[in-house]
Amino acid sequence: VAAAARAERINPRSARKIWHKYLETGTTHERPGSGCLSKLTPANKRLIVRTVHKNCRMPFAEVGNLVNSSAMLVRNVLRPHSYHRRVVKPKPYLKPKHKDGRLSWARENANRCGWDHVAWSDESYMYLGGSRNRVFITRRAGEKYKEDCLIPTFTQSPIRVMVWGCVMQDWKGPLITLEYPGGKGGSMTGARYIAQVLKGAWKPFHAAAVRDLGREVLFQQDGEPSHRAEVTQKWL
The missing domain is CATH 3.30.420.10 (Ribonuclease H-like superfamily/Ribonuclease H)
Known part of the structure; x- marks a missing residue:
């Protein structure tokens, strides 16, 4: 276990806990039902994902108001779906x-060498x-x-x-x-x-x-x- 912990660059104590958990339960995943119960229903979570997909500029606080929830909870719901808040480019x-012209130029020169x-x-x-x-x-x-x-x-x-x-x-x-x-x-x-x-x-x-x-x-x-x-x- 210690050798595996060093190879994976994790704490040896954490590695031993993972190993003992696997011996007891046969898996390293959390057991179903562990942790706090979600305050949102599956329908609420789907609504949050659909809302940010259609309106990416809506603040999390406004999205949370649709399901009577907080911005932090909205962020937690979106994280597994790989949605994150970013500064617009x-x-x-x-x-x-203009877009067609730039795309055509890029395709024509995609395999060109000697840009130095x-x-x-x-x-x-x-x-x-x-x-x-x-x-x-x-x-x-x-x-x-x-x-x-x-x-x-x-x-x-x-x-x-x-x-x-x-x-x-x-x-x-x-x-x-x-x-x-x-x-x-x-x-x-x-x-x-x-x-x-x-x-x-x-x-x-x-x-x-x-x-x-x-x-x-x-x-x-x-x-x-x-x-x-x-x-x-x-x-x-």
């Missing part, structure tokens, strides 16, 4: 065509001020990116700064602040993208990476309008 709002010489670039807004409170949901493992378990984010805020950066394996590219006027016609155009990003940040980084790696470095973008502009494609 914020994701940029994507239209169906690909530079991944992106622009993002850095927000200053505003509410950034966490939102909780109830989900199971593997449902982190399920549609109902995500919260869409929109590029709207009274105070924000857009930055651009790129990374590749073992390399960290420059991080720059993009400058462009607001209002009508003040978005990131192909000409501004070339001047600030391609010429100002990407070109020197690309030259240094090619010199050190001794091979060409591929530039991966996400297909924004300024990336697809004719002047941008001609420059690249």
Whole structure:
């Protein structure tokens, strides 16, 4: 018993108790009826599971009110079903065509090798001020990116700064602040993208990476309008 306890990395005293229990009862499981009686009926438990499955953002306290129970008891009922309270994952709002395009790209490149010489670039807004409170949901493992378990984010805020950066394996590219006027016609155009990003940040980084790696470095973008502009494609 001691050797088995060491092999399984458990306390020797606990191992002996388990062994004696097996000799007495023929099993290591708890006997039926042991422990406190449940305050919830099987129907109540099924209602709790159905409720969180349909509405993952409902707090445990509100779910408990449906069966006249506490949030702690609701949590205990959901645990065997692998439901846990988690912070929702914020994701940029994507239209169906955006999702289809990303999925097609992932499938086309699923078996591709040689990603070590690909530079991944992106622009993002850095927000200053505003509410950034966490939102909780109830989900199971593997449902982190399920549609109902995500919260869409929109590029709207009274105070924000857009930055651009790129990374590749073992390399960290420059991080720059993009400058462009607001209002009508003040978005990131192909000409501004070339001047600030391609010429100002990407070109020197690309030259240094090619010199050190001794091979060409591929530039991966996400297909924004300024990336697809004719002047941008001609420059690249």
